Amino acid sequence: MELSTGRASALGALIADTFLEARARWLFWGLFGLSTLLICIFLFVLKIDVVAGAITLMGIQSTTKQVFDIQRFVNTSYSWVSIVLYIWGTLLAVFASAGLVPSVLEAGRISLLLSKPLTRTRLLLGRYLGNLSVVALNHIYLICSVWLIIGVKTKIWEPRFLLAIPISIFIFAVLLCVVVLIGVISESAALSVMIAVALMLISTILAQYENVVKLLSSEWSRQLWMAFYWLIPKVYDLGVAMKQLILYDRQANWIAPLWTSAAFGIVVLSTAVMVFRRRDF
Amino acid sequence: MAADYAIQTDGIEKIYRSRFRGREIRAVSNLSLNVPVGSKFGLLGPNGAGKTTFVKMLLSVVTPTAGRAVLFGKDARDPEARRPVGYLPENHRFPTYLTGRGMLDFYAALSGLAASERKKRIPEYLELVGLSNWGEIRIKKYSKGMLQRLGLAQALIHKPKLLVLDEPTDGVDPVGRREIRDILNGLTGTGVTVFINSHLLSEVEAFCQYVAILRQGELVLEGKVSSLVAERGVRVRATDVPDTALAEIRRLGGTISPLPDGVQVQVVTRQEANAVIDAIRAAGGMIESVAASSSSLEDVFIRAMETGKAA
Missing domain, CATH: 3.30.70.1150 (ACT-like. Chain A, domain 2)
Incomplete structure (x- = not known):
């Protein structure tokens, strides 16, 4: 892929360069290869006739209720599959993208980039968007493929399953802000992965606040737990909300996790830009 | 009004502080320099004299602790001030996954060159640096001399008014050095200001009209080469x-x-x-x-x- 084929702006050039680097480092193919593997596993699993299997398993008789229950069963399957794809896709994406920020900060490479008539903000955002685009393409490929497979097999097309695409891309975009910040500060891909994955786990633990705060004895510890809960991106909550949305659950709570995670991402990315603008190379 | 100087620095200074001990290292100290438009200027000094730090401050890669740098009358911190600048850094690391053509295309795009213009100029500049047959080959296959020539093409492709070269012939064999010198000599009369940072004195003497000599971050000598060597x-x-x-x-x-x-x-x-x-x-x-x-x-x-x- 050459940039000269298109009328690429400087930002476009930076995004395209991230693609080229991801391809050259086998990250692009690695992501798509592993996604294809998961798709193949789904194909294999669904060779068992899901609809027939469901009928057998649930002992459903041929009544009007049967259609509703099969729909319900497939939707439940869709929701669980979306969770698998959400976790799988996010983890892989974090691993794949961690090295793409430190690589651009290598001495001899960054000084030439900074000598160009670009602001540092644009330079970093170009890299961020390039990274996000690579992962977004992979998410679209993975989730659409699985949706097609389930749809063809069950003849039940649940468009809400496709909500997994924007939600997975969104949560990755938030975690990528952390990867960029750590990359800009430490130039360490390994540390970026460690912290992003740790945030995913911490988010899961903090999300159990309803059970945990009851066990905490002091008010300040309960408030501290809740403060951390609101501070950290809601990887777990958004996964749960996605599952509920696919199940048409009216209790789905996605607005608060969405805006608090977005706020976290904006603050972290702004900090990364600020650090990057002040750094000497 | 056109600026008289391509580069002007006024008491520019860089002090590095170690993160934990707070120890200070003065890399460049109170340096004021004027480089006339269209001149060939050499910055000399032993290793560690502060030459590269000075160049990096000109290009906003490093932020000065004090003083300011101006390029063609514009504050060097303004990205627009860097538009007419071509730069070849020391110890550059071009992305090895790019071909020669792709690399020129990428950096030319960052310099603001339109796609149609890039398409036209890339073959011209590959030819200029003698790499016409290598344009489609990934640059990880290039020798040091070839990389240096490609780097020069990258610095020239957007037709800069100021060319900043940091040790342009470092690690290049005599033939490659000669080729680089010939390309630079080809710029004579074009009005391009060439600023060379080097420790190869004979090359600077042969090419430059003006020199400045740095020692431990301080300017110890500045003047016309012809006057300095007149003795x-x-x-x-x-x-x-x-x-x-x-x-x-x-x-x-x-x-x-x-x-x-x-x-x-x-x-x-x-x-x-x-x-x-x-x-x-x-x-x-x-x-x-x-x-x-x-x-x-x-x-x-x-x-x-x-x-x-x-x-």
């Missing part, structure tokens, strides 16, 4: 000169430099040269050559390093 004299080379004659030669005003097969004596006047020749012959030495000489930039540089100023 003339006579150089006598001789063999079989006994040690006993050396003291007499020194007394006569000669500066002695040992050679593998004898000595070289530098004197200022013809009278001194004749006296030295007489002394060598009287001691049984053989005169190998006598030549008029001018002070080389190397002599000027060494004196500047020793005394902190030109002799």
Whole structure:
């Protein structure tokens, strides 16, 4: 892929360069290869006739209720599959993208980039968007493929399953802000992965606040737990909300996790830009 | 109004502080320099003198601790000030996954060149640096000299008004060095200002009109090359000169430099040269050559390093 084929702006050039680097480092193919593997596993699993299997398993008789229950069963399957794809896709994406920020900060490479008539903000955002685009393409490929497979097999097309695409891309975009910040500060891909994955786990633990705060004895510890809960991106909550949305659950709570995670991402990315603008190379 | 100077720095300074101990290292100290538009300017200095830090401050890669840099009348911190600049960094690391063509395309796009213009210029500039047949090959296959020439094409492709080259011939063999010099000589008369940061004195002497010499971050000498090397004299080379004659030669005003097969004596006047020749012959030495000489930039540089100023 050459940039000269298109009328690429400087930002476009930076995004395209991230693609080229991801391809050259086998990250692009690695992501798509592993996604294809998961798709193949789904194909294999669904060779068992899901609809027939469901009928057998649930002992459903041929009544009007049967259609509703099969729909319900497939939707439940869709929701669980979306969770698998959400976790799988996010983890892989974090691993794949961690090295793409430190690589651009290598001495001899960054000084030439900074000598160009670009602001540092644009330079970093170009890299961020390039990274996000690579992962977004992979998410679209993975989730659409699985949706097609389930749809063809069950003849039940649940468009809400496709909500997994924007939600997975969104949560990755938030975690990528952390990867960029750590990359800009430490130039360490390994540390970026460690912290992003740790945030995913911490988010899961903090999300159990309803059970945990009851066990905490002091008010300040309960408030501290809740403060951390609101501070950290809601990887777990958004996964749960996605599952509920696919199940048409009216209790789905996605607005608060969405805006608090977005706020976290904006603050972290702004900090990364600020650090990057002040750094000497 | 067009600016008279391509580069102007006013008391620019860079102090690095270690993160934990708070120790300070003054890389560049209160440096004021004016580089006229269209000139060829060489920045000299030993390793660690602050040359690269100075260049990085010009291009906003490093933020000055004090003072300011101006490019063509615009503050160097403004990205637009860097639009007319072509830069070839020292120890560059071009993305090895790109082909020569792709690399030029990428950096030209970042320099603001439109796609149609890039398409037209890339073959021209690959040809200019003798890499026409290598455009489609990934640059990880390139030799050091080829990378340097490609880097030069990258610095030139958007037709900059100021070319900043940091050790452009470092690690390049003599043939490659000659090729780079020829490309740079081709810029003569185009109005492009060339700013070379180098420790290869002979190259700077051959190419530049102006030089500045840095020592430990401080400007110790600045001026026209022709003025600095104007000091003339006579150089006598001789063999079989006994040690006993050396003291007499020194007394006569000669500066002695040992050679593998004898000595070289530098004197200022013809009278001194004749006296030295007489002394060598009287001691049984053989005169190998006598030549008029001018002070080389190397002599000027060494004196500047020793005394902190030109002799």
